[in-house]
Amino acid sequence: MIKYISTRGGGNPRSFTDVLLAGLAPDGGLYVPDRWPQFDHGLLDHLHGLRYTEVAMQVLTPFIGDAISKEDLQRIIDETYCTEIFDHSSIAPLTQVGPNAWILELFRGPTLSFKDYAMQLLGRLFDHVLEQKGERITIVGATSGDTGSAAIEACKGCKHIDIFILHPQGRTSEVQRRQMTTVDAPNVHNIALEGTFDDCQAIVKALFGDQKLREDLNLSAVNSINWARIMAQTVYYFVASLALGAPGRPVSFTVPTGNFGNVFAGYAARRMGLPIHRLGIATNRNDILTRFFETGEMKIDKVMPSLSPSMDIQISSNFERYLYDLMDHDSAALTKTMEEFKTRRVFKIGDNLMNKARAEFTANRCSDLDTMAMMKSCYAQTGILIDPHTAVALHGATDMMEQDPAVPMIVLACAHPSKFPQAVQQAVGIKPPAVPRLMDVMQKAEHYTALPNDVEKIKDFVLGNVSR
Ligand SMILES: *Cc1c(COP(=O)(O)O)cnc(C)c1O
Numbered sequence: 001m002i003k004y005i006s007t008r009g010g011g012n013p014r015s016f017t018d019v020l021l022a023g024l025a026p027d028g029g030l031y032v033p034d035r036w037p038q039f040d041h042g043l044l045d046h047l048h049g050l051r052y053t054e055v056a057m058q059v060l061t062p063f064i065g066d067a068i069s070k071e072d073l074q075r076i077i078d079e080t081y082c083t084e085i086f087d088h089s090s091i092a093p094l095t096q097v098g099p100n101a102w103i104l105e106l107f108r109g110p111t112l113s114f115k116d117y118a119m120q121l122l123g124r125l126f127d128h129v130l131e132q133k134g135e136r137i138t139i140v141g142a143t144s145g146d147t148g149s150a151a152i153e154a155c156k157g158c159k160h161i162d163i164f165i166l167h168p169q170g171r172t173s174e175v176q177r178r179q180m181t182t183v184d185a186p187n188v189h190n191i192a193l194e195g196t197f198d199d200c201q202a203i204v205k206a207l208f209g210d211q212k213l214r215e216d217l218n219l220s221a222v223n224s225i226n227w228a229r230i231m232a233q234t235v236y237y238f239v240a241s242l243a244l245g246a247p248g249r250p251v252s253f254t255v256p257t258g259n260f261g262n263v264f265a266g267y268a269a270r271r272m273g274l275p276i277h278r279l280g281i282a283t284n285r286n287d288i289l290t291r292f293f294e295t296g297e298m299k300i301d302k303v304m305p306s307l308s309p310s311m312d313i314q315i316s317s318n319f320e321r322y323l324y325d326l327m328d329h330d331s332a333a334l335t336k337t338m339e340e341f342k343t344r345r346v347f348k349i350g351d352n353l354m355n356k357a358r359a360e361f362t363a364n365r366c367s368d369l370d371t372m373a374m375m376k377s378c379y380a381q382t383g384i385l386i387d388p389h390t391a392v393a394l395h396g397a398t399d400m401m402e403q404d405p406a407v408p409m410i411v412l413a414c415a416h417p418s419k420f421p422q423a424v425q426q427a428v429g430i431k432p433p434a435v436p437r438l439m440d441v442m443q444k445a446e447h448y449t450a451l452p453n454d455v456e457k458i459k460d461f462v463l464g465n466v467s468r
Helices: 016-022 041-046 052-067 070-080 115-133 146-155 174-181 197-209 211-217 227-243 261-271 288-295 319-326 331-344 351-360 368-382 388-403 421-428 436-443 455-465
Strands: 004-006 031-033 094-098 101-105 137-142 161-168 188-193 251-256 276-283 297-299 346-348 362-365 409-413 449-451
Touching: 004 016, 016 052, 016 115, 016 227, 031 227, 052 070, 052 227, 070 115, 094 368, 094 409, 101 227, 101 388, 115 146, 115 161, 115 227, 137 146, 137 197, 146 161, 146 174, 146 188, 161 174, 161 197, 161 455, 174 436, 188 197, 188 455, 197 211, 197 455, 211 455, 227 251, 227 261, 251 261, 251 388, 261 276, 261 319, 276 288, 276 388, 288 297, 288 351, 288 362, 319 331, 319 351, 331 346, 362 388, 368 388, 368 421, 388 409, 388 421, 449 455
Parallel strands: 101 409, 137 161, 161 188, 188 449, 251 276, 251 409, 276 362
Antiparallel strands: 004 031, 094 101, 297 346
């Protein structure tokens, strides 16, 4: 059975339940499976024509092992990937945008970003294992937009979870704020912090650093370093590849990325035997990953605002998982590299390893101007409106499509265009059509508490509102 180990090499191997609840490993590392389940040609052939829920069951079972019974897991998967939650019967439909190019529509969930695909499962997995253990947890997180709303939507019905999400007051878009604040549930608490996103993150970090609070409230995180999110995201790589002819015909993917979470899920699918030809990393002007693949140097720069704000990130927190593989599971060397990165904000990888990395990923950057041009030309050529993040990825896919015209290219469409109406309007000249789910959000009453940028005040608020 698969166990999980920390990339930094500390502690004993852990079960799925442990890593689900823990998030980060105690030694500061990230949990990775001790081996990849294998799907050979024959097994993949058997997955042809199956529904999303059936593929999910096959792909997720080896990762979960005996932590959850088969019946319970199937029920949780069926309750997650259904048309009450996702608004298309195939859950993650493919739409053709070129002679051999498709977008994978990962914006069919309640908050219209791909984060729903993992978060909706996570909320239900959490509630199930907490029920079994007779425990409660308190989730505390900071958000600049999409993560917070996806987490709140996923946790609002959970019996064993209280969730507190901090957002920087006045600094998220109205749609993004309303997606969080219009959820009216006794276990959901929105805090509008009088500060920046960095201030929100600093406060969350301080709360987690408070040992007593952490233990008293069973604090937990749902950020993208949680292994279960990566695991859940591998499923749509399988589903999309199978739809276009895998395993007989390999396909390529291009992924708009910031934290390296979504693209690492694609890498994981490839390690599990899915024949993925090229795996494209698409960044905006915050191009730390693209610079890394060009120079071998991972170097933190200043975060700059862009038209694709969910990728305005300079530290790709999931990259450590890939580095662990690249460095051949040498935890000591990896720990040294990550410590160097923390103190000097830069590390360098030698040519040998970089050659290997460049064979596995193709990285591209996209300016705001090119993002706009891509939204415009996609609409002109296909009549399809895409959001700025999808445009960054489609731009990044262009060279690969020219090099390998016979290989189908799947571009991950991670957000619905109506989530970014200004950018779409500016680029294409038309307003994205209103989505019923968003119209709802624009009407409903908001629930949030504005609080000063002060750890003690936030702590008091959490203690005063947690249900126990
Ligand atoms: C979160 C997000 C991303 C970045 O995903 P990572 O897993 O952090 O790489 C890209 N696009 C959209 C729309 C997002 O919400």
